[in-house]
Amino acid sequence: MSFxxxxxxxxxxxxxxxxxxxxxxxxxxxxxxxxxxxxxTYGLDLKVKADIGSASSETxxxxxxxxxxxxxxxxxxxHHPQLAxxx
Numbered sequence: 289m290s291f292x293x294x295x296x297x298x299x300x301x302x303x304x305x306x307x308x309x310x311x312x313x314x315x316x317x318x319x320x321x322x323x324x325x326x327x328x329t330y331g332l333d334l335k336v337k338a339d340i341g342s343a344s345s346e347t348x349x350x351x352x353x354x355x356x357x358x359x360x361x362x363x364x365x366x367h368h369p370q371l372a373x374x375x
Contacts, residue, residue: 290322296315300314318331319331
């Protein structure tokens with residue numbers, strides 16, 4: 289099974305309505321996957337957050353994309369088969 293990230297785009301972000309210092313947003317990810325010989329491409333919209341306080345727009349964007357990367361790494365780890373450990 290293959291699992292590849294094709295593109296990643298920050299759609300929008302803004303301050304959290306109730307928590308000061310937190311920024312929330314949405315990252316759109318395109319994923320290409322091959323399962324049992326069938327290729328599929330699909331999109332995911334990931335909700336992301338960062339407790340960054342007052343920072344520049346570029347720093348906020350970087351923090352939100354880093355949160356999306358952590359989520360995608362967890363997803364990718366679940367899709368790869370675990371190798372049996374030697375006893």
